[in-house]
Amino acid sequence: MTATPNTNSDEEQMFLATLQECLQADNDKRTAAEQIYQDIADEKKAILLLSTLRNTTLSGPIRSFAAVMLRRLFQTQFENFWPKYSPDQQMAVKKELIARITQVDDDETIRKKVCYITAELAKNLMDENDQSQWPEVMEFLFQSANSSHSALKESALIIFEAFPGIFGNQAEQLTQIIHQIFLNCLNDQDTKVRYTAAQALAAYLKHNCENTQLLHIHRDCLPFLISTVTHSLANSDDDAVLKALIDIAENAAKYLRPGIDEVFNLCLETMQQKDEFEESRRHLALEVLVTLSETASGMVRKVSKKYMNRLVPQLLEMMVDLEDDSEWSIKDTIEDEGDDSNAVVGESSLDRLSCALGGKTMLNYILTTIQTMLQNPDWRYRHAGLMAISATGEGCHKEMSVLLDDLVNGTLVFLKDSHPRVRYAACNALGQMSTDFQGTFQKKFHSKVIPGLLSILDDHENPRTQAHGGAALVNFAEDCPSRILVDYLPQIIEKLEQVLNRKYQELVQHNRKLVLEQIVTTLAAIADTVGQDFSPYYDRFMPQLKYLFKNAITPDYRMLRGKTMECISLIGLAVGKEKFIHDCYEIMQELVKSQVDFENLGNDDPQVSYLIGAWTRICKILGKDFEQYLPIVMGSVLKAAAFKPEVTVLADGDNEVEEDDNWEVLNVGDQAFGIKTTGLEEKASACSMLVCYAKELKEGFVNYVEETTKLMVPLLRFYFHEGVRAAAAESLPHLLDCAKLRGDDYVRQMWQYMNKELFKAIEIEPDHEVLGELFSSLGKCIETLGVSSLTVDELKELTTILDSHLKKHFERSNERVEKRRDEDYDEETEEEMVEEDDFDSYILNRLSDIIHSLLVTYTDSYLVYFDTLVPHFYALIQPTRSISDRQWALCVFDDVIQFTGAHSHRYTQFFLSPMAESLADTAAEIRQAAAYGFGVMGMNGGPVYARACAEALPRLFTMIGAPNSRAPENNTATENAVSAVTKILKYNNSCLDNIDKLHQVWLSWLPIFEDTEETPYVYGYLCDLIESYVEYIV
Template identity: 85%
Template sequence: MTTIPSTDEQKFLATLQECLQPDNEKRIAAEAIYQDIPDEQKIVLLMSTLRNISLGTPLRAFAAVLLRRLFQTQYENFWSKYSPDQQMALKKELLARITQIDDDETIRKKICYVVAELARNLMDENDQSQWPEVMEFLFQSANSSHSTLKESSLIIFEAFPGIFGNQAEQLTQIIHQIFLNCLNDQETKVRYTAATAFAAYLKHNCDNAQLLNIYRDCLPFLITTVTHSLGNTDDDTVLKALVDIAENVPKYLRPAVDDIFNLMLQTMQEKDKFEESRRHLALEVLITLSETASGMVRKVAKKYLNRLVPQLLEMMVDLDDDAEWSTKDTIEDEEDDSNAVVGESSLDRLACALGGKTVLNYILTTVQTMLQNPDWRYRHAGLMALSATGEGCHKEMGAMLDDLVNGILVFLKDSHPRVRYAACNALGQMSTDFQGTFQKKFHAKVIPGLLSILDDHDNPRTQAHGGAALVNFSEDCPPRLLVEHLPQIIEKLEQVLSRKYQELVHHNRKLVLEQIVTTLAAIADTVAQEFSPYYDRFMPQLKYLFKNAVSVDYRMLRGKTMECISLIGLAVGKEKVCFYH
């Protein structure tokens, strides 16, 4: 490679240091200087930084990251500017840096990623590698007595599983033996890295059934490696590799499906031993497998769903008993990785993947017990489970809708506001999942039930959710059915709108007001001209709200009010509208 004056090196090192500064101004200035350096010169300077083992690890690691980024995004701009000798020198040095086994592990790993990127770029249009030395290096390293070199070869392989290009087929036996040996290696790190590389390789060859069959004898060693990682380390890399295989090559796992279900269910149960994140990953293996190989999972479902479904529902019970939850005016998004959220979304996915014929009985058996529990969290979880199950178990739940709805309606009068909230959620979701049929069969019970929730002024979050459920119900409701209840709906919405407007003025509370405006818009949109007699009762207040809710805090309210005014105008027709008068 081109030699550079030491002064330039010193300036460059200073620039890199500034790029790592927490001070925004200094960092942005340094990044601008870096960007102005020609790409071919950057490569030389970055290689010089990597070569200098006297520098600190953070700086050299950063140089490796930048080097990889250049090969990822700018390869076409600089590679051809080097002579063949310079190109060869760079390739040799990159491989030589990996063989420095006493160097920092972080640096070596990042250089492996650089090598993988360069190898990817050096694959021609015929899938022929223009860097035969890297393949030779991989084979030698994978068979080396040094575990560090084995690990390095596997990291490169994982980063670019297509590295053998059009020679992969003729090298199948050699590659197969590498994986078999490395998955059974005495060094833990080698086995773990082999598992992740193997997952990448299977994904790369996911459509080649014949090839996957050749690697069938690696499966027991893969499962053994997953089991070992669960029992001996906090690192979830190997478990994530299993998720990847379940997602991309599920049928490869068929011979081990029983082992996988037992191992993952056991991991999920070990609350005292494992972090939540690990138990969630174990669950993800099973849910992903159910989605990608539903037929395969259905065949063994009877053995495992009586353990899996109760665990999902138990996760949904894991709620904080926050006394202020139902009175908060600002709703914060629930954490996506909380037990309750993961459990509910997983139940939804499981039902959609396997269908009601397979899962519904297991769900209902557990839910019936939960709904009788004196602890509000169990009743809440049971109702939320019914919400989550409707889409996947549509046919089976449709046949028992009368009993389900009558059972849910009871909980609109539950003593706990969050249970009442969950009942609203279930009715709202069922309105969507069983649209048309649901509205025709249950309008006489559901509409009065949801209107009663709108009187719950002590628990605005529950009150607002009643309004939201009414939106779901009305959107798919035949207009004539809604018109039957229109006087009662209008009276209730008018009462709540007036009261919540006063709460906005005096206490700056807007959650329920935003929802009631949305509910009113949905009702008007559904009943159309039938809303005309009520136009004058709402429009003056809505216009006033729109014109005066101008602060940033009221942006959402103003937008919803504008939408409501527009939908009411469209519903009643232009003759009735006098927005500008």
């Protein structure tokens, strides 16, 4: 390869020695070698790695390591070094890679890794028009795929799997050729070729999952794909083929429609054959079915009657697979049972299937099976039956709601079961139902559930069960109306105090802390719910909590100390500053001491998040008085918020990261990244804490504004955690508020730094809820800054962004229309689409908030930009649109009228008629928005709206006088209509006749009291009439 950059044998030998040292077990030697490796220029490094790969006399591990590092270099540094090569040198590298692959007698592992390198280079050599700059590799693929040599066929398929977009903009015209390759290879005599073809087909279908025509063309490959999966299972070969089927189920589920019966039968049979297949393989077969149910629920529901009667009992049987550990209930440390145990996989799958397929499909099969399980003398069956109730509530919510009385009464019985693990499962079921059926559950069953759970707190012989009773009480309390819980406070407090005192003694005498940790958490939850009503009990707990906080300082007590911090601060927040202030100084001194130690706490130390949360709550309690502590806490908070997680680019086969609970995989385009999650939650908490400080302390936070702004703005695009991005967005208007103390110029510079990043984030944010926070943040920033907030160009850009999001709103709406025409559409699909519509409604709400802010700030000068958006809102206001679409369109036009006055009259052709007709709509929220519109026409529209106001009065009168107009669900809309008439009478009555008669009718509608924003206008007008001595009023 003479055209490549020069290297000599000495360099190659030194480099080889460096690679060998990089594989050393000795940490110091390895670290030193890694530094030497990093210091080599990338363009030289690539050639040296390629040279190492070429040398077949070297050991497999060294060549394999060189291959991994070369691929990583192409993944991460390609733009830095590739352009430095001349065209001849680039061609030499390409030829060398293909030459390595064609050496079919070389080490198979090395050859496969070179295939991955080749795919990576091909990916990098695809231009912006999807035109490959390496046509030779496509020729090589076709030649190899049609070769008589199995190793070459396999190599071509590996490259295709690693980069299914390798044919770029020529893919469509090559579809039939690609199709034929798959057909041939799936029928090849060589098992490895068939297996690799199955994996390549899965990658290709995933890459083209939106192209229904292409999926249809490849449908005739499906029988051979299923046959290949069946063969791999029968021969206990690599799981990769079964995993390929999961990929298809996840990304191109509808492709499997013609073979859905074969897929279900194959997977169910695999699950049943315990002796034939190891657990992990049976779990993969189950994952195919669960994933398919999640991604094509309508399709699966159509065949569910044939298979759920086999699948559900198998899942419940898996949940019975528990070890009968006699010491389980007395263990003080809870060990993770592992995500791969039969019981955990079975329960998780039941939960996912229930959520995917819904109660109509699942619940009958589940209840039929668990009824007999709950009567089984073997405790494991009773345990599994109760855990199934826990797992089913979310997905079968609607159907379980009507059965709740029987389910709750049936579960309560097992709080007295003879086996502690069954009692534990009963607590789990009650706690989960408290969450899944929140509100209703607490109101209906408090008289049974609270005493039942309190009885479990007496189970001192089985501390693990006892602790779980406390945890279930937390679930119940978190969503319980305060007035209900207050009635039980004496009993709850007495029980918690007894257990706390006893468990404190056990801590001192036997170092047992599991139940004590839970009781502290339960106490915090109770205080948080009842608020000020906890005050009479404050002195009974605070001394002991302070003692625990001060003395639980050894590593074994980190969790206990953290939970005690949380409990103290939540109690303080509940009872308020006046009560808490007597202990506050002492607690603050201890928190300050903890803060000093914070620097030495690891990211996995549980105290970190608890400490951050405690400081935030103390800030809310003390308000301005918290400023004195900022110098102490800000260093560590900023450090936690600035934490950078470990991120790695994943290559195919990087299973270690995917299987590690401390890592998550994020897919961006065709590239997968591994993110180490340790420290991420603490980062999100710290960001929320900064929001709290800026919001609560305002100008008192000014000394930290600049550093916080420089930290938070880049986090608007921190795609590893939604909470971090949401907190970053929320912080911006508060930071601008804090900075006002430094003058307009400083604030303007801050905003210039913020707004470009905020605009970019809004354009590309993938998460609905975070997008809503970004919209909200921008709106608040505009209102905070006023007319100087945006330049003309920025107003144009923002309007373009809003226009784009409105177009996306219609696209998503049209997609739902298409789903309703799908052959798998059913009632449950409609429920799923209602949820999607709720998401869109949320975004439309937040988008309308921005327009509100723009109109509040710029008034009629914004209308030149608003013209672009008018067609969208005209479309949204039409009677065929959803309630939320019409509501927010009306609200936007309301704002246009209110804040631009007579200038809004130019749009009456778009909104006046729909607004008038909306006064008679069946939906109260539509009537309310329309009534408000006529009210602002009266108050802000001026003479140009006088005729429209007069013509609206009969409709408003009809709305107010309707038979059920004062029903709870209608009253706010009705009161809005009363206010609208009031504003017309007061401000825009030039076209009205018989005002005296109108006044008398108007008076008969009083009093109004619910819509507190409108009552001042109504009663203000009443006072005007009284002061004017209007005869029929006085």
